[in-house]
Amino acid sequence: MKKNIPIEFQSERKVIPNHIKWTWIFFPLFLLELISEELNIFFVHLTKDSIINFGSRKFNYASLKRNGFFIENGYLDENEVEKLKKLLLKYKNNKKNKSSILKKEIEGSIRYRFTKKPTQEIEELTKYNKLKAIYSTYSFKNPKISWMESFTSSMSKNQLIFAGHPHIDSYRHQLKFVIALEDVSKNNGPTSYLASTQFFNFDLLLCYFLTWIYEKRIVKGQKQFLPKKIIRDYLINKKSLFLMKKGDLSIFDSRGIHHGSLIESGERHLLWFYFD
Numbered sequence: 001m002k003k004n005i006p007i008e009f010q011s012e013r014k015v016i017p018n019h020i021k022w023t024w025i026f027f028p029l030f031l032l033e034l035i036s037e038e039l040n041i042f043f044v045h046l047t048k049d050s051i052i053n054f055g056s057r058k059f060n061y062a063s064l065k066r067n068g069f070f071i072e073n074g075y076l077d078e079n080e081v082e083k084l085k086k087l088l089l090k091y092k093n094n095k096k097n098k099s100s101i102l103k104k105e106i107e108g109s110i111r112y113r114f115t116k117k118p119t120q121e122i123e124e125l126t127k128y129n130k131l132k133a134i135y136s137t138y139s140f141k142n143p144k145i146s147w148m149e150s151f152t153s154s155m156s157k158n159q160l161i162f163a164g165h166p167h168i169d170s171y172r173h174q175l176k177f178v179i180a181l182e183d184v185s186k187n188n189g190p191t192s193y194l195a196s197t198q199f200f201n202f203d204l205l206l207c208y209f210l211t212w213i214y215e216k217r218i219v220k221g222q223k224q225f226l227p228k229k230i231i232r233d234y235l236i237n238k239k240s241l242f243l244m245k246k247g248d249l250s251i252f253d254s255r256g257i258h259h260g261s262l263i264e265s266g267e268r269h270l271l272w273f274y275f276d
């Protein structure tokens with residue numbers, strides 16, 4: 001196996017990995033967790049309101065439940081974005097934070113994963129409480145939250161992009177919140193998402209199971225890949241591109257099928273919050 005190359009970029013993408021010969025014994029355990037995940041979403045849909053009050057305004061996130069994604073325009077204004085960028089820079093330059101920042105890099109892309117919670121200033125500026133309120137319209141769970149800043153620049157035609165192939169992130173309904181720190185247009189790699197694929201799909205049962213295996217670290221250093229038929233359907237169906245102006249917020253359930261599209265020109269700068 002090639003060293004230091006993230007698995008998603010290694011040539012062999014096995015839909016049915018060899019370890020399934022013995023890891024199938026964990027299937028009943030996984031099934032219990034999957035059922036609890038599905039019941040969670042089912043009862044949330046049944047009982048929870050999609051409307052939150054924030055400040056003096058009301059926001060409706062019903063389409064997040066229906067489609068698996070939502071884009072909120074003007075989440076932050078121009079000044080707030082500029083202030084946020086400065087705070088992020090300050091955070092990264094602070095020696096005290098160095099050991100809690102994980103940097104992941106491939107040509108043209110850098111990701112800073114922050115393992116400590118954001119500072120109060122960053123929480124206030126990014127309306128952290130609002131993100132939590134949105135999550136609570138979507139799930140009964142108490143989320144584990146992590147955050148990340150990503151930079152991607154256009155380098156070459158065959159450039160590798162993190163998450164550049166159609167995939168699901170987990171058998172769980174995680175929500176990912178993305179604040180655009182610069183405009184995201186068709187040319188600089190918007191996320192592409194096939195609406196309503198976050199709902200249970202029997203054809204993805206093996207993929208759900210494999211994400212469970214890897215999350216539980218029963219087998220390490222592997223990723224699941226979608227079956228050819230699912231990829232074909234994904235490619236021919238009309239997907240939604242998350243086109244954003246600076247300061248917009250996109251939210252998506254990363255169990256739905258999605259990918260980061262190629263960056264043809266310019267740069268992309270995003271701030272992510274993962275609600276696990």
Ligand SMILES: [Fe+2]
Nearest residue numbers: 163168169254
């Ligand atoms: Fe993803």
